[in-house]
Amino acid sequence: MEFKDYYTIMGVKRDATQDEIKRAYRKLARKYHPDVSKEPNAETRFKEIGEAYEVLKDPEKRTAYDQLGANWKAGQDFRPPPDWNQGFEFHGGGFTNADASQFSDFFESLFGRGFARSGGRTRFDVRGEDTYAKVLIDLADAYHDATRILTLHHTEPGPDGRPQMKARTLNVHIPKGVRQGQHIRLAGQGGAGIGKGDSGDLYLQVEFRPHPLYRVESRDVFLNLPVAPWEAALGAKVKIPTPTGIVDLKIPPGSSDGRKLRLKELGIPGKPPGDLYAVIQIALPPANTEVAKAAYRDMAQALKFNPRARLGV
Amino acid sequence: MKNEVLSLLSGDVLEENVELTLADLCRACRLPADQVYELVEEGVVEPVGRDPGSWRFQGVSLHRVRIVLRLQRDLGVNLAGAALALDLLEELEQLRARLDRLGR
Numbered sequence: 001m002e003f004k005d006y007y008t009i010m011g012v013k014r015d016a017t018q019d020e021i022k023r024a025y026r027k028l029a030r031k032y033h034p035d036v037s038k039e040p041n042a043e044t045r046f047k048e049i050g051e052a053y054e055v056l057k058d059p060e061k062r063t064a065y066d067q068l069g070a071n072w073k074a075g076q077d078f079r080p081p082p083d084w085n086q087g088f089e090f091h092g093g094g095f096t097n098a099d100a101s102q103f104s105d106f107f108e109s110l111f112g113r114g115f116a117r118s119g120g121r122t123r124f125d126v127r128g129e130d131t132y133a134k135v136l137i138d139l140a141d142a143y144h145d146a147t148r149i150l151t152l153h154h155t156e157p158g159p160d161g162r163p164q165m166k167a168r169t170l171n172v173h174i175p176k177g178v179r180q181g182q183h184i185r186l187a188g189q190g191g192a193g194i195g196k197g198d199s200g201d202l203y204l205q206v207e208f209r210p211h212p213l214y215r216v217e218s219r220d221v222f223l224n225l226p227v228a229p230w231e232a233a234l235g236a237k238v239k240i241p242t243p244t245g246i247v248d249l250k251i252p253p254g255s256s257d258g259r260k261l262r263l264k265e266l267g268i269p270g271k272p273p274g275d276l277y278a279v280i281q282i283a284l285p286p287a288n289t290e291v292a293k294a295a296y297r298d299m300a301q302a303l304k305f306n307p308r309a310r311l312g313v
Numbered sequence: 314m315k316n317e318v319l320s321l322l323s324g325d326v327l328e329e330n331v332e333l334t335l336a337d338l339c340r341a342c343r344l345p346a347d348q349v350y351e352l353v354e355e356g357v358v359e360p361v362g363r364d365p366g367s368w369r370f371q372g373v374s375l376h377r378v379r380i381v382l383r384l385q386r387d388l389g390v391n392l393a394g395a396a397l398a399l400d401l402l403e404e405l406e407q408l409r410a411r412l413d414r415l416g417r
Contacts (some may be wrong), residue, residue, distance in 0.1 A: 008417065029388055035380045036402065050387075120417050147321060173323040181406070183327035183376060201341075209319060216413040270329075 003078035004106045006052035006065065014070060018057070019300040045048055051103045080109050125195035134202040136183070137174055139211050139221070140243050142268050146174040151202075158194070168295040173202065177270040182206050209241060213241060219274025222260075223266045227251060242266050242276055249278060257282045331372030335365050342378045349378075355396045357381050 007014050010024045023185035031037060032045040039045065057062045071080065127178075135153050150170045170189070178184065183203040190200025208216060215222045225240060235253035239246050242263070249261060259280045267274020287293045325331050338358075339346055346365070352358050357377055360368035377399060382396040 026389070033384070033387055035383055036398070046387075130404075169319070171319050171321050172323055175323070175326055177329070178326055180410075181329075182329070183325045183372075185327050185331060186322050186324040189322065215410075217410045217414055282389075285335065 001078050001105045001109060003072045003074060003076040004048075004052070004104060005072065005074040006055050009048050010056060010292040012056075014066070016056075018059070021056045022051070025049065025057070029053075045155050047103075051107050054103070055107070055111070065110065078106060078109075123198040126189035127197045128192060128193040128200035130200040130203060131190040132203050132205060134207055135172065135174070136207050137178075137215055139216060140210050141174050142178050142208070143176065143243050147174045148172050148174055150200075154191075174206075177268055177273075178206050179219060179268055179270075180206060180208050183277055214243065216268070219268045219270055219272075221274060221276045223276065223278050224281050225249075225261075225278040226281045227255070228285065229282055232256070232280060232282050240278055251280070255280050315403060317409075325372075327372035327375065329372070331375075333370040333372065333374060335370075338370050338378065339368050341375055342382065344378070344382075351392060352378060352381065357392075357396050357399065379404050 012024045028049045030041045034043045153167050155163040186202040188199045189202035230256045236251045240249045261278045263276040265273040266276035358369045358374040362368040381395040
């Protein structure tokens with residue numbers, strides 16, 4: 001098992017005061033809280049920080065941890081010394097409410113996991129826990145019913161009572177019209193109940209894979225549509241891609257850059273369905289030949305256009 | 314859990330077609346009713362219906378309550394602070410989506 005350097009994880013010196021440790025924890029917890037953070041590894045970091053704090057905040061555990069010595073490096077192969085924690089009496093006091101079942105093997109080998117199971121030996125029937133997972137789908141999947149095969153990992157108590165990693169594969173129906181951030185509830189697919197308690201539910205949080213052409217805002221879908229200056233000025237009929245196929249779009253004469261043309265109900269289906277917006281982006285033809293340059297000069301002559309009139313110059 | 318491996322599972326979209334009673338919400342979030350009252354008072358969740366017995370919560374309430382509970386537990390903020398954070402997070406999410414739309 002790997003040694004964990006709790007001081008490095010918390011970003012504090014080995015002689016940090018309890019107050020410094022608390023401040024460091026508060027700051028890191030806000031930064032990496034999975035509900036708040038956009039850091040890619042927020043969840044893992046948050047667990048690590050919680051585990052480190054669990055040890056360092058409690059003078060008993062911290063002293064015990066310090067007994068291991070300062071020569072260990074993070075990631076180094078670790079076995080607790082045979083005389084480990086002799087003469088220490090843990091009171092289990094001062095635990096954060098962090099989810100102790102998420103702590104590492106390293107933590108467990110030092111401090112046991114007794115307290116990870118508060119109320120585990122209940123005689124009541126308790127409904128299983130609801131569980132969460134993410135499902136990554138393509139925008140096109142939201143336009144028609146789709147299916148996704150997911151492999152989910154979870155831990156469950158093995159025959160010896162220690163948690164074991166289990167994997168299961170689910171074939172899931174992705175309902176038409178589902179949107180970014182929404183949750184698909186699969187009844188009874190969550191954690192197993194205790195006693196005669198029902199299983200919890202599994203919630204799949206939907207995320208769209210980023211699309212090279214489309215951006216999604218709520219139910220509406222946006223497409224940047226490059227047009228030539230004359231198409232924007234004179235109007236044109238052009239072909240545009242949509243998540244459901246190619247359609248014709250009329251560009252009205254005099255369309256300026258950034259104008260949004262709405263294609264009603266071609267957004268994500270639903271009640272009401274979203275719209276698709278083609279956002280005009282005027283593309284400048286390169287002046288890289290004599291002919292092109294001449295055409296630009298002719299235009300300058302013919303139009304007498306001052307693009308900066310509103311700036312008063 | 315063996316035979317369900319490749320059978321097709323279908324569910325509801327929590328935010329679209331799920332409605333919860335007070336009892337449903339209490340059970341799902343493992344909260345006593347008086348704590349849900351506090352959440353209602355703080356505006357974290359907004360049920361429709363006159364009295365608690367006929368309250369109906371939108372499915373998304375479940376998600377909101379869980380975030381607030383986690384923020385309270387993990388960051389040591391109080392209920393009002395967690396409710397504020399929740400609103401700000403939602404706004405941030407919308408702004409991020411808009412930024413993403415405009416930024417590319």
